[in-house]
Structure formats: structure tokens, C-alpha cells
Amino acid sequence: MRKIGGFALWSNDGEPITVPHSCFAERLGDYITLTESETTALTRLEERPRDLRRGTILLREHDPMAELFILQRGMAMSYVLLDDGSRQILRFLFPGDMLAVSALVYRDSPETIVAMTDLTVCPFDRTLMAGLLTEHPRLAAVIMVMNQMEKVALTDRLAALGRTSAKVRVAALLLEIRNRIRLTGQAATTDFALPLTQEEIGDATGLTAVHVNRMLRQLEEDGLIARGAGRVSFTDETALLRAANYVNRFDGLDLRWLPPAR
Amino acid sequence: MRKIGGFALWSNDGEPITVPHSCFAERLGDYITLTESETTALTRLEERPRDLRRGTILLREHDPMAELFILQRGMAMSYVLLDDGSRQILRFLFPGDMLAVSALVYRDSPETIVAMTDLTVCPFDRTLMAGLLTEHPRLAAVIMVMNQMEKVALTDRLAALGRTSAKVRVAALLLEIRNRIRLTGQAATTDFALPLTQEEIGDATGLTAVHVNRMLRQLEEDGLIARGAGRVSFTDETALLRAANYVNRFDGLDLRWLPPAR
DNA sequence: CGATCCCTTGATGTACTTCAATTTGCGTGG
């Protein structure tokens, strides 16, 4: 029996069979060629797939954390609530992302994580991470690299919030979402389904839903995007990239320092 | 002869003697008790201290990177420039911080790093990091923990820029700077030297220098802070913490998952 | 077929910016 989206097979007697597939391994494979031993170790992080409905809260701010997760299918987001009730969306999460990494540091979660679509996640214990780092130093290094890339992505957004106009922020968010969707393997060319409400776009960019609406209209009037039926297409991607001050952080990598595989 | 601030001794014939001291080890010591072998490994990162004058640019955005640094003495900041000439300060850097970690990922620097005071830094090669991760998995884990804490600090600032008023942002920045200064061992109680111009405060908080000035004045009129001669003191720290929505990210740690020391 | 959520558009308010001028503080050279 094939578990849809779970990438795990069940034998006839209901015993799970580990399949040599791991979303996280696939992601790491973008940066290095994994050894068999490394792949095996990574597969252990995804032995317990769990399906969640859209809207499910995976983790709540201030709640105690026990586990980390690998996101296998669907899209999620993390956010914080401020005491005036406003929300800041911190990050959008896609297949291959590691979720709730703060569980490696904090007893209680600094953020809420919620499923934006139906989801498959694989929870795993923190101690697995300890073993992984010990047995596979090269994986430790690549995970560190990916963390650093996320930090740079956060500083990009910080600069956008601090120093760019509403229109630019919205444009940059659209580009980011499209690029992340494209990386999941879907051949999203110029046209893609935008799984965000305008309120969510606002909560990610520090704007109100009303103003997001006007900025989307302006981008449309400027001939940069077209919209319809929950989809967005980039009608002039070059101009959009320029307007959004976009830097592709997947370019210009240099990982030659990595330790040897084990 | 003692090299002021450099934490290195020179023997009479001018040969440097490695001293069992490392700012980075001291920082890690806040989280774990280091073994002798770990301390020795960390000390190798700080064998080449280098003094820099205030204003020196340690690294320029888009320039190729070769090395990482440990900051031993002084204060620095990192920032990006946008194409309209505006600046976003990303991070303030204090003794014990690791600088230019992006060199583990990118060929060219995504940010500029500049000395805000006279500085001592120790450059070290990326390959040293590879060896460190391989030989000392527990250090790999703790470095990962520190990276994660920095990510949470960035999301805190993201939420501040996206969803809080100018006054709150300035108050939060003052608290952050004071707490970081205090962590360096200086017994900064309520009164501390603020080594930032109002323009720099603005570039960190996404405001203009003019408005920063007005917000500082308001905080003063509200009885939350007092100012004079480049110094700031918190006259009502409780109220300031509340107003700034401050969360101490050094509390509530849980590192029980760490692998054993080697 | 109503309920609900999201999108859309207009009118008004305001927090912050921009521009401009003056003052304060401080290192530097005479």
C-alpha cells in the first residue's frame, strides 16, 4: 500500500518498510552528493509521516517543544503574535524544510507554525540530531550552511521591511514565494497558484490587507504581474526583479571547505 | 609583553605563545562546560589577532570572502546598502561573536562589516571550521544552537520592524544594545555608553535620524530613559521592558540533547 | 440560499518623512 504523500510503504502485515527516500536528503542533495551512509541516516528523520489538515496548528507560540519536523508535502508558515493582536509572519515553509529547529535551543516555542495547505510532516526527536552531527560531520556542515542561508534570507526581508516601499515589499514576496514553489520541483514558470490571502501577504510584509490590495493593483497596472482565480503570473519578470531589488541567494555558493563525507 | 586587548603573549624573542584563552570559547562556556580538548581546538581559531581602527571596513558587500573572524575586542556592525542609497543595519557585533559566517556559504559577501570602535579580530580559514565540526561534534551542536539563537533574534527584529511603532523599535534597540554590552562582562547596570549615532539607530530600526531624535525625546519625557554625554540610562527599566515587548532570548534554554563531548 | 470569507474601492486620519535652519559638541591646528 502506498501512503500518498508520505513516501513510506507498508508491507502487507502493516509493518513499515523504510524506503530510501527523504525530502530532507533530496534538499541536501541540491548542495552535495550524499553517500549511501548519509542518506540512510537522513532517512531515519522521516520514519513517522503524519498527515495534517489545512489550518492545523503544528506548534503554538510559548508551548513546550519536544520534536523537530521535516516537511514532506504542502506549505506552512510560522508567525508571532504581538500583544496588540497584530501578527508578523516570519517564514513560509516548503517541502524539504526543517521545522521547529528552535527546539534545539528553547524549551518553549518562540513561534507558531500552522499548515497553509494539507500537509505531511515527519516529527523526530532532538537526540536524533545529536547522533547525526556526531556520525556525519559533513551533514552537520551542510545543515549549518542551510541555516546560514536562512539567516541571509531573513536579513533580506529585514532590509525590505526597514527600507523599501510597500510596492517593492509585495513584489519581493511574490518573487520569493514563486521561487520557493519552483524549487519543490513543480515547473512553475511564470504562472503559479498563490496560496496566500492578501491579509497574509500583509502580515508577512508589515502592511494592511487593504494596502496590499492596492499595491497588487498597482503592480498589475504597471504591467509587472497579472492576476486571476488565485493565480499570479509575472508578465515582466525582468522589470519585477529589478523593482524588487531581488538577489538570488541560491547563486554564488562556495562549499569547497566542507569536510569529507563519512 | 602583554598585548592590550589581544589576549596573546609574546615571549622575549618575539615568538607568539598561545595562551589558553579564546573569546569564542568563553562565549560557548556560557552554554556548556568545555573539555580541555575542545578549548584547545577553539583556541586555534584565535591565533592571529589583528587590531583595527574605528571606521575600518572589515568586509565589503559583494567582495569575495576568504575567512571568518572571531571578534575579541570592540564593537562592529553589519549592514547592506540598497540601490537608492539607503542603509539597513542588520546586526551589531560584540566580543565573542563569529563574523562573516556567510563565508561558509557564499563566494561574495552579502553584507558589509565595519568597526564601530577600535577592534581586535582574529581571522581564520574556513577549513578550520571543517576540522572543528569533524573532531568536536558537540561544538558543532553548540555553534548550531548559537546560530539558531541569532535567527530568533532576527525574527524578533523582523516583527519589530513590521508591526511596532517607532517608539517601541527605538526602545527595543536600546535594550538590546545594553544587554549585549552587559554580556561582554562590563557591569553595565542601568547607565551605559551608547556608541551609536541617531542616524545609525535609524538605519537599524528603519527610521530617519530626525524621527529617532523625537522618539528618544519622547522616551525621555515618558520617564523611561535619561540621556547625556553619549550615555543612556534606564530610569524605569520595568516600564521600558513592557513597552518594548521585550523577550529575553537567553532565558528558557534547553540543551539537554547535546551529544557527548570528545 | 444564506453564511462566511475574501477581495475591492472610497474617504479620512496620522505616523513618519522630507526639507531646512540652528545649535551643540568635539577633534585639530594654530
Added chain:
DNA sequence: CCACGCAAATTGAAGTACATCAAGGGATCG
């Protein structure tokens, strides 16, 4: 020690990009 030069701080006045408030319209779902 004083005079100068310059960066930083300060304050006022006017502009603007965004928020807020309010109302209506379209799609989806039980």
C-alpha cells in the same frame, strides 16, 4: 588656549505613504 571645521543633535513646518474606517461585491460551502 583659542579658533576653526565638521559631524551630530535638535527643532519647526510641510508633505506623503501608509493605516483606519466603512461599505459593498463575488466566490465557495454547507
